[in-house]
Amino acid sequence: MSVLIEATGSLRQYIPENTRLEAAPTVGQAIAQLQLPPDVALMMLVNRKAADWTTELHDGDVLRLMPTIGGGARHAGRAANL
Amino acid sequence: MSVGATWGKILHVDLTTSKIWTENPPDEIYLKLVGGRALEAYLLLRDLPVGADPLGPENLLIFAPGVFQGTNLPGAGRHSVGGKSPLTGAIGSAEAGGWWGHEFKRSGWDALVVHGQAKSPVYLWIHNDKVEIRPADHLWGHDVAEVEDAIRSELKDEKLRVSQCGIAGENLVLVANVINDYSRAAGRNGLGAVMGSKKLKAVAVRGTKNVLPTDRKSATALAKWLGDNYKTLAAWAHDKGTPGGLVGLNENSALPTRNFQDPDFPDAMSIGWETLHTSVLIGRDTCQACPIECKQVVSYDGQDYPDSPAFKTQVKGEVTLNKVYGGPEYETLGAFGSSCGVNDIVAVSKANEWTAQWGLDPISTGMTIAFVMECVDRGLLTAEMTGGYLPKWGSSKDMLEGVDMLAHRRGFGDIMALGSKRIAAWIGNGAEQYLVEVKGQELPMHEPRLKAALGVGYAVAPVGADHMMNIHDTGYSSPGRGLDRVNTVYKVGPMPSTKLSDEKMNLFYHEVNWQHFQDCAICCMFYPYDYKQLAGALSAMTGHEYDAQDILDVGERAQQLCRLFNNREGFTEKDDRLPKRVMQAFKSGPLEGVEITEKALHDARQTWYGLMGWTPEGVPTKERLDQLGLTELLETK
Numbered sequence: 001m002s003v004l005i006e007a008t009g010s011l012r013q014y015i016p017e018n019t020r021l022e023a024a025p026t027v028g029q030a031i032a033q034l035q036l037p038p039d040v041a042l043m044m045l046v047n048r049k050a051a052d053w054t055t056e057l058h059d060g061d062v063l064r065l066m067p068t069i070g071g072g073a074r075h076a077g078r079a080a081n082l
Numbered sequence: 083m084s085v086g087a088t089w090g091k092i093l094h095v096d097l098t099t100s101k102i103w104t105e106n107p108p109d110e111i112y113l114k115l116v117g118g119r120a121l122e123a124y125l126l127l128r129d130l131p132v133g134a135d136p137l138g139p140e141n142l143l144i145f146a147p148g149v150f151q152g153t154n155l156p157g158a159g160r161h162s163v164g165g166k167s168p169l170t171g172a173i174g175s176a177e178a179g180g181w182w183g184h185e186f187k188r189s190g191w192d193a194l195v196v197h198g199q200a201k202s203p204v205y206l207w208i209h210n211d212k213v214e215i216r217p218a219d220h221l222w223g224h225d226v227a228e229v230e231d232a233i234r235s236e237l238k239d240e241k242l243r244v245s246q247c248g249i250a251g252e253n254l255v256l257v258a259n260v261i262n263d264y265s266r267a268a269g270r271n272g273l274g275a276v277m278g279s280k281k282l283k284a285v286a287v288r289g290t291k292n293v294l295p296t297d298r299k300s301a302t303a304l305a306k307w308l309g310d311n312y313k314t315l316a317a318w319a320h321d322k323g324t325p326g327g328l329v330g331l332n333e334n335s336a337l338p339t340r341n342f343q344d345p346d347f348p349d350a351m352s353i354g355w356e357t358l359h360t361s362v363l364i365g366r367d368t369c370q371a372c373p374i375e376c377k378q379v380v381s382y383d384g385q386d387y388p389d390s391p392a393f394k395t396q397v398k399g400e401v402t403l404n405k406v407y408g409g410p411e412y413e414t415l416g417a418f419g420s421s422c423g424v425n426d427i428v429a430v431s432k433a434n435e436w437t438a439q440w441g442l443d444p445i446s447t448g449m450t451i452a453f454v455m456e457c458v459d460r461g462l463l464t465a466e467m468t469g470g471y472l473p474k475w476g477s478s479k480d481m482l483e484g485v486d487m488l489a490h491r492r493g494f495g496d497i498m499a500l501g502s503k504r505i506a507a508w509i510g511n512g513a514e515q516y517l518v519e520v521k522g523q524e525l526p527m528h529e530p531r532l533k534a535a536l537g538v539g540y541a542v543a544p545v546g547a548d549h550m551m552n553i554h555d556t557g558y559s560s561p562g563r564g565l566d567r568v569n570t571v572y573k574v575g576p577m578p579s580t581k582l583s584d585e586k587m588n589l590f591y592h593e594v595n596w597q598h599f600q601d602c603a604i605c606c607m608f609y610p611y612d613y614k615q616l617a618g619a620l621s622a623m624t625g626h627e628y629d630a631q632d633i634l635d636v637g638e639r640a641q642q643l644c645r646l647f648n649n650r651e652g653f654t655e656k657d658d659r660l661p662k663r664v665m666q667a668f669k670s671g672p673l674e675g676v677e678i679t680e681k682a683l684h685d686a687r688q689t690w691y692g693l694m695g696w697t698p699e700g701v702p703t704k705e706r707l708d709q710l711g712l713t714e715l716l717e718t719k
Contacts, residue, residue, distance in 0.1 A: 008329075009326070009329075009330055010318075010321075028560075028576065031560060037314075038561065038562060038563075039314070039315060039562050039563050039610075040562060041556060041557045041558075041559070041560060041562045041563075041564060042559065043330060043331075043333075043334050043556050043579070044559070044560075045333070045334065048671075048672055049672050049674065050334065050335075050532065050579075050580055050672045050673050050676060052559055052576070052577070052578030052579065052580070052581070053559060053575075053576040053577075053578070054578070064333070066330035066333060066334070067318070067327070067330065068327060068330075068554070068556045068557055
């Protein structure tokens with residue numbers, strides 16, 4: 001089987017274009033193989049339909065992943081001294 | 083003092099009699115309620131007569147920080163405002179960011195309770211222990227920035243902070259907000275109208291007292307952790323802010339479009355972060371002691387944006403944007419944008435500006451205009467009924483005209499000022515089937531068909547539909563910090579965002595208690611703290627030990643008290659409902675076929691009632707109130 005992974009927003013930095021997975025029976029197993037940072041919360045579509053962690057994947061499916069909110073670093077910070 | 087980071091003093095001011103007095107609550111009040119929403123609910127239950135008119139002199143307007151305010155804990159640049167809501171008739175409790183809460187707490191008070199009604203406009207000037215009621219006739223009828231600048235000039239203090247009712251509050255618009263620091267709002271529930279009804283134009287505060295944690299070392303360690311980690315753990319907030327997720331939500335049929343009718347807004351990109359940040363955005367703003375800077379700041383003077391391909395405007399040359407009032411957040415972009423079918427970032431930003439300038443709730447205002455647009459579209463509203471105002475989907479000018487009319491109660495705006503539920507009753511003729519509200523409060527910009535438990539949260543939130551004292555299911559549909567946090571007290575794995583189950587409602591129970599706790603101690607919900615960290619912070623501040631379950635109990639106490647208040651005002655299980663429109667499945671798109679059935683909603687609600695220790699009718703039981711130490715507290719006078 002071959003499942004095409006589409007990433008949007010800040011996920012593009014972790015998932016190259018045209019990423020395909022050959023052995024990913026479920027959405028959860030596919031995401032585990034992608035080794036995303038542990039703090040990324042996702043919305044998932046399979047073939048443009050709402051999906052979840054347990055949704056089964058089949059040959060030719062397109063798994064589209066979106067962060068629940070965008071991300072990326074911008075400034076440096078400073079701790080407040082209480 | 084035996085509870086650290088508190089003063090043991092609540093300030094009461096009666097505007098009818100000009101009487102000012104101090105209450106010294108027992109330690110138990112601070113230890114069990116912590117402040118904010120729980121304190122507001124307790125005071126309303128104690129001091130407000132049952133069935134009081136929300137716009138009458140009996141109602142209370144309560145400004146309540148929590149234990150965290152004034153301490154410089156990152157995330158504590160907030161405060162709460164409460165009272166009986168004139169929009170819903172239920173409890174009103176709303177939080178605002180900014181600096182006002184910090185300054186107020188440093189003046190030596192834990193809360194301000196305003197009673198009565200002044201004969202003519204007044205404002206309060208609280209500078210440490212000195213409290214003055216001053217005339218405000220010269221401020222009445224003026225925009226928010228003018229009022230704040232005038233007070234600062236009049237009192238000759240550049241560092242004071244102002245919270246105020248805008249023109250909308252003066253006009254008793256039922257979707258009016260209480261505004262502080264120019265652009266921050268204690269948003270929703272119409273509390274600006276309560277302030278206006280009291281003829282209380284503003285509360286100016288200046289405090290120079292240090293609010294000290296009992297265990298300064300532990301509190302500072304948490305602040306340092308935040309400073310070291312926010313760039314990764316709150317990256318979404320400081321990079322793009324709340325507009326960052328708009329386009330992605332639209333891809334999931336979860337960007338409310340044309341009054342929640344459509345599964346897709348084709349011009350989402352034109353009102354999303356991608357356009358905002360390449361056109362009118364000129365900077366970012368923040369709240370007290372917050373390094374994240376999630377707030378948007380915009381300006382516009384008719385220029386073009388060749389590098390912003392999706393930029394569109396219908397109001398070039400007619401509208402400018404004033405950076406003093408900040409910029410649109412996700413809720414505003416959805417409410418004035420996609421909900422009204424408007425793809426114009428300048429017009430949406432202008433509507434946002436007016437909500438700050440005049441003191442309006444952007445969500446309810448935008449959704450009320452969207453409802454009027456739909457009623458016009460369906461022929462339920464005619465020119466004879468509206469004095470000629472017939473707004474069309476997608477028209478920037480019609481949308482903006484609606485905001486102006488509503489704030490000033492001009493023409494049909496006098497009816498629109500009452501919110502969508504009352505407009506539907508005024509129209510009759512089946513208009514109520516197009517309403518998207520709970521308890522009279524319009525839905526925020528989050529889609530229950532994508533986030534099923536959030537839908538239950540809309541139904542049961544004590545203030546009417548609310549997205550903050552709620553859960554966002556998509557944060558728990560894959561492993562991450564959301565699940566890590568809840569797993570410290572309740573073990574659960576990733577769950578489908580579109581489904582309801584007993585397991586999901588257990589997750590909901592814990593996380594909604596957590597959100598309510600953060601509105602009591604008062605901490606920004608965008609912060610990546612977990613249960614243990616804020617339990618540690620509360621322990622360090624107060625000098626009394628709290629663990630994760632203890633702080634969740636604080637959040638539950640807030641909800642139990644809110645429920646007791648609402649029940650005595652006549653609310654029952656039947657009010658914990660969802661509008662039909664957001665329960666029915668879309669006919670196309672990613673959420674095609676996804677519905678929330680009445681049975682699923684009923685079962686989920688009953689599961690949660692059980693977890694809250696309530697009867698099937700939604701009434702708190704004495705056993706649970708005893709367990710939480712509330713029976714004893716409610717008997718304290």
